[in-house]
Amino acid sequence: MEWYWAFLLLMGSFFILIMLGIPVVFSFFAVNVVLLYAYMGEAGLELMIDSIYGSLAVFVLLPITLFILMGEILFRSGIAMRAIDTLDKWLGRLPGRLALLAVAAGTLLATLSGASISSTAMLGSTLTPSMEARGYKPMMSIGPLLGSGGLAVLMPASALGVILAVIASVSVGKLLIAIIVPGLLLAVTFCIYIVGACTLKPSLAPSYDVVHTPLREKLVLTAKYVLPLGIIMFLVIGAVFLGIATPTEASALGTAGAFGLAACYRQLNRLVIRKALYSTLRISVMVLVILAGAQAFTQLLAYTGSTRSLVAWASALTIPGIWVIVMMHAVTFVLGGPIGGIPLIMMTIPVFIPVVKALGFDPIWFCVVMLMNVELAQITPPFGITLYVMRGIAPSTPMSAITMAAVPIILCHIVVMALIIAVPPLAMLLPSLMLK
Helix, strand or coil: CCHHHHHHHHHHHHHHHHHCCCCHHHHHHHHHHHHHHHHHCHHHHHHHHHHHHHHHCCHHHHHHHHHHHHHHHHHHCCHHHHHHHHHHHHCCCCCCHHHHHHHHHHHHHHCCCCCHHHHHHHHHHHHHHHHHHCCCCHHHHHHHHHHHHHHHHHCCCCHHHHHHHHHHCCCHHHHHHHCHHHHHHHHHHHHHHHHHHHHHCHHHCCCCCCCCCCHHHHHHHHHHHHHHHHHHHHHHHHHHHCCCCCHHHHHHHHHHHHHHHHHHCCCCCHHHHHHHHHHHHHHHHHHHHHHHHHHHHHHHHHHHCHHHHHHHHHHHCCCCHHHHHHHHHHHHHHHHHHHCHHHHHHHHHHHHHHHHHHCCCCHHHHHHHHHHHHHHHHCCCCCCHHHHHHHHHCCCCCHHHHHHHHHHHHHHHHHHHHHHHHCCHHHHHHHHHCCC
């Protein structure tokens, strides 16, 4: 069988199973088992068993579980919400105050948890009722919440970033540091949009009386609830950047810091620990099983010659290499909504990365834009899953209004993505300064 027919069979089978609603794990293993046996017989099944063990018995996967556990402890102990309340007191009477709070809180939570959907759900359930009560239009309530939740994958606690780095065989530490500037740029872009829109059209976010908080009280609350989280951020980000710790060690330090902080606030009780551990176990098992299936999928691509032939085909194209990269991201954007983030990465990265390297581009830079693109697909109609999360949080808001609220946020994403593609040093500057 020619490589392109084998490639279409692999991708088509997986895509059809996903669209039929079959869970990602079963879809991956169904394609792997059937096609490996068809191509290689019993030897193919033995290869799959070996690849499952080899893909999971690696130390570099540990940050996934530890980042999830760190976020669960901080959220379930209430520490994260106290920090958000403190940030709220600093915003005063700025236009679109609660929308700006959503972005600030999303940026803070992004450094503490790598799950965009859970971050969106938590911020939405916390801030949406206040926004609706104060007359915020969906454009200024739903929109910023959609954007701020997505920041979770663009900060160093990003579990999806670790998964992407492992599959792409790039440095986990460098990728986690590389996403900082794009994530902050995206947050700043959201803030510019909010302030500008609310200034030009105040009815989007009507002003209201804010209880005055003395400066002394703000400083005390900041020292009590925000600065300790800064220590957690340093344990995760600073330790990796300064070469003090590997990403695995940094995730362990951050998790230990989260437990210690919860204990200092006297919130580390049996119920918090049990719920955090159960949620971490459930999410981690799901992610790791998918990773195991993806490894066999990658080997299947290599065995059929699809990877090698695609690299040769892309290298022979007469168009500039950057347009090949743009086409890859266009495919990611189109498929990202119906397929979802993790399965999309599993499906495309084994194909894309060899081509990216053959064209002479930095794979870490490509992965940064890939993360942004995957998150963009999650808020893009009609398949973006985050839109339906917000629909569940704000049932009184029509789906059409939620869709319209997402449009400016989508445009902000596209602007920042285009900037990162056009100016790669924006993403690669910090990794180049790392001590190790």
